Structure formats: structure tokens, C-alpha cells
Amino acid sequence: MQRTTTFSRLGQTLIAATRGFCTSTSKSGGDEKILASVLFERLPVVVSKIDPVVYAFQEFSFRWGQQYRREYPEALLKKSDARGQGDLQFDFTPAPRITEADKANDKRSLERALDRRLYLIIFGTSCGSNGVPVWHFPEKVYESEETLRKCAESALASVIGDLSHTYFVGNAPMGHMVLQPSDNEKVDKVQKQFFFKSLVVDAKRFNIEQCEDYVWVTKDELLEYFPEQAEYLNKMIIS
Numbered sequence: 001m002q003r004t005t006t007f008s009r010l011g012q013t014l015i016a017a018t019r020g021f022c023t024s025t026s027k028s029g030g031d032e033k034i035l036a037s038v039l040f041e042r043l044p045v046v047v048s049k050i051d052p053v054v055y056a057f058q059e060f061s062f063r064w065g066q067q068y069r070r071e072y073p074e075a076l077l078k079k080s081d082a083r084g085q086g087d088l089q090f091d092f093t094p095a096p097r098i099t100e101a102d103k104a105n106d107k108r109s110l111e112r113a114l115d116r117r118l119y120l121i122i123f124g125t126s127c128g129s130n131g132v133p134v135w136h137f138p139e140k141v142y143e144s145e146e147t148l149r150k151c152a153e154s155a156l157a158s159v160i161g162d163l164s165h166t167y168f169v170g171n172a173p174m175g176h177m178v179l180q181p182s183d184n185e186k187v188d189k190v191q192k193q194f195f196f197k198s199l200v201v202d203a204k205r206f207n208i209e210q211c212e213d214y215v216w217v218t219k220d221e222l223l224e225y226f227p228e229q230a231e232y233l234n235k236m237i238i239s
Contacts, residue, residue, distance in 0.1 A: 032190040034142035035127060036151040039174065039237070040120040040166070042200040042216065046097060048115040107215040110204055116218045117239045121225060122159060122211035133212055135225045139193070148173070152196035158210050165203035168196060175236040177229070195236065 050058075101109035110118065126136040140155035142148060149171050157163050173194035180190055208214045215221075219239050223230040 032192060034148070034151075035139055035191060035193040036142055036148055036155055036173075037137040037139040037193055037195050038152050038156045039137060039195050039197050040156060040160075040200070041197060042110055042118040044116060045114040107217060107221075110200070110216055112216070113218055118216040118218060119222050119237075120159075120208075120214060120216055121222065122208070123213040123215075124211035137195070147171070148194055149196060152194075152198075156198060159214075160206040160208055165201050165206070167199045167201050169199065170197075175232075177232065 097114060099111045099114065100106075101112035106112060112118070121135050121137055123135050124133050125131055126134055127139060127141055138155045138159045140151055140158065142151045145151040145154060149168060152173075153163060153168065156166065160166075174197050175195045177193045178190065179193065217225065219234075219237050222237070223234060226233055
């Protein structure tokens with residue numbers, strides 16, 4: 001079964017390739033079905049490397065400022081180098097930016113790509129896969145939940161269990177896809193898929209279940225898993 005997919009975000013609309021989806025009924029009834037999906041994100045752990053252009057500008061600004069810097073007495077400058085008796089001294093060694101997970105390309109670990117945002121996608125049967133395992137976001141058909149966000153929370157809880165180390169950003173979705181049924185489809189239903197953002201809070205791993213496999217990927221890697229929706233996801237995910 002195929003559907004023509006229309007994507008929209010912030011008033012922008014584009015038509016993407018086709019994608020198969022199921023035809024189960026939902027709370028919305030009528031001529032449409034609503035689906036809540038979760039973009040589960042781990043924020044960067046370390047500061048990103050400075051872009052060469054930014055570094056060159058900072059270097060120029062520093063040298064330019066040196067021309068007009070205030071001259072301080074030499075005696076005052078030497079005081080900053082002096083250490084009193086009993087001052088604490090710490091030997092600090094920064095942690096490596098490249099972890100063992102990076103070296104092994106372990107995409108199931110949160111200890112990778114520390115200077116990038118990571119997103120969770122899972123492999124298994126989704127609402128639109130017709131029983132065939134596919135890569136997809138945590139998702140659930142809107143049925144008896146009080147709000148659409150509650151439906152998204154339920155979708156994420158079904159994958160990771162406890163939500164105590166998560167934070168949902170706002171009550172409104174960050175974007176949505178409208179999927180129109182094709183002419184040869186038996187059920188004439190429009191499917192609307194709403195995306196909610198949730199953040200990882202103080203956690204290094206999750207007990208991810210209800211799927212055959214999962215990965216934590218960067219935005220660039222994410223687009224490779226969803227080539228048909230890459231144009232829309234590239235606009236929706238700003239990072």
C-alpha cells in the first residue's frame with residue numbers, strides 16, 4: 001500500500017516520495033488518522049570544535065585589540081603569577097573527545113559523537129510497515145489519550161520504559177506530515193503524523209525494548225536512514 005506524502009513546517013509545504021502505512025482505526029475517526037512520533041534527542045556533551053572561519057575571525061579580533069589594550073604596571077602583572085603558601089593546586093587532564101564508542105562506531109551507545117546531537121531511531125514493525133520491520137521513530141496511533149502529547153509520551157514509554165530521564169519540549173508538535181491515500185488504496189483515510197521533541201536528561205544509557213534494534217545517530221546519519229523524507233527532516237531538525 002502506498003501513500004503520497006505531504007510535509008509541512010512553519011507554513012512551508014513540499015511533496016515527498018511515497019511511503020506505506022497501515023489502515024487501523026483511531027480516535028479521530030472520520031476521514032483521517034492521527035499518529036504521534038517522538039524525536040528523542042541527546043544534546044551535545046562537549047563544546048563543538050570551532051569553525052576555521054570563526055577561529056580566524058577571533059584571531060584577527062584579538063590581534064586588533066592588542067593594539068589598543070591598556071598598559072598595566074609590570075609589578076601588578078607579576079602578582080598574578082605569584083602563588084601564596086597553602087594554595088590548592090590541581091592537576092587537570094581533559095577527557096578525550098574521541099571515545100571508544102567512536103572508534104568502534106558503536107551506534108547503540110550514547111557515548112559517541114559527544115560534540116553532536118544524537119537522535120534515537122528503532123528498527124521493528126511500525127504503523128505503516130504492513131508487518132515488515134523498518135527503521136522509524138517511536139510512534140503511536142492517537143486513540144484514548146487525553147492529549148496528543150500524552151500519546152507521544154506513551155509512544156516513548158513503550159520503547160524506553162521509565163520517562164524520568166526525559167524532558168518533552170512544550171505541548172505542541174515541532175512539525176507534521178500529511179499522507180494522502182493513493183487511488184488504488186481500499187481505505188480512503190488521510191494520515192497525519194505529528195512530531196514531538198523530547199530530550200535526554202542525565203542518562204548515559206536506556207533499557208530500550210519493544211524493537212529488534214536501535215541506533216543513536218547524528219542528523220547527517222539520520223537522513224541516510226530516511227532518504228524519502230530527508231528533505232523534510234532536514235528542514236524540521238535544526239542542528
